[in-house]
Amino acid sequence: MKIIRYLGSEGEVGYAAKNVDGVCHKVRGELGGSWTATDEKVDVRKILAPVNPSVLLCIGLNYRLHAEEGGAEIPERPVLFMKAPSSVQNPGDPIEIPRHLASTEVDYECELAVVIGKSGKNIRRQDALEHVAGYMCANDVSARDWQLRYGGGQWCRGKTFDTFCPLGPCMVTPDEIGDPNDLQIRTLIGSETMQDWNTNDMIFDVPTLIEFLSGSTTLTTGTVIMTGTPQGVGMARKPPRFLAPGDTVTVEIEKIGRLSNPVVNEKI
Numbered sequence: 001m002k003i004i005r006y007l008g009s010e011g012e013v014g015y016a017a018k019n020v021d022g023v024c025h026k027v028r029g030e031l032g033g034s035w036t037a038t039d040e041k042v043d044v045r046k047i048l049a050p051v052n053p054s055v056l057l058c059i060g061l062n063y064r065l066h067a068e069e070g071g072a073e074i075p076e077r078p079v080l081f082m083k084a085p086s087s088v089q090n091p092g093d094p095i096e097i098p099r100h101l102a103s104t105e106v107d108y109e110c111e112l113a114v115v116i117g118k119s120g121k122n123i124r125r126q127d128a129l130e131h132v133a134g135y136m137c138a139n140d141v142s143a144r145d146w147q148l149r150y151g152g153g154q155w156c157r158g159k160t161f162d163t164f165c166p167l168g169p170c171m172v173t174p175d176e177i178g179d180p181n182d183l184q185i186r187t188l189i190g191s192e193t194m195q196d197w198n199t200n201d202m203i204f205d206v207p208t209l210i211e212f213l214s215g216s217t218t219l220t221t222g223t224v225i226m227t228g229t230p231q232g233v234g235m236a237r238k239p240p241r242f243l244a245p246g247d248t249v250t251v252e253i254e255k256i257g258r259l260s261n262p263v264v265n266e267k268i
Helices: 064-069 125-131 144-148 206-213
Strands: 002-008 013-018 024-029 035-041 044-048 056-060 079-083 095-097 110-116 132-139 165-172 184-189 192-198 224-226 248-253 257-265
Touching (some): 110 206, 110 248, 132 248, 132 257, 165 257, 206 224
Antiparallel strands (some): 002 044, 013 024, 024 035, 056 079
């Protein structure tokens, strides 16, 4: 099932199943349980990010060719950083280039996002996918200057500005995905393809990430795991290709859909 979170015509926020013909029907259920589609059509005024995450756990350097393009060694364990929930952006809403803490190196990163439904701690790898509510497209927008030079050696400052985590356009339940580590994943700026690879290049696959992240740590319902990006990021290009006002950046993942956001300057 492809589940959207929407703002309705009367200002209500709800969940709906989006059919192939674009018609949306209200669904009943919750992240930690099951979803049931109803016959009730909904009037969607705006599509929102599919979840309002309690925490965003992000994995760096998780594709072999991406690590290589940045001159980094293949990590022995997953590299973890976090994004603030306030960085989440809706499909179609703008990515804002920071102007108050100004950045001139805002980059794109297409990613497969995993939504935890069933909470757990010390989850075994073989049981990991039982804890997944669904999958989304994500864009781990990154201000490389703040990430690599101005952030005191930590990545979070450059990763967690407002609007730096578009999610969507829907959450797809696991039965429609099958193996999350066999999906084509792309980034486009306008009509130009920037990244085009497959999630089978992950160094640590989705079950391994869930096992690692739940080690001595409870993964609560609503946690979003960002699983890393393939090669082709803007900072590794010659010359570099950073986002600029007027761009539209699209993340596309097989079986999920397309997540598009225009790029603007932050208003100050």
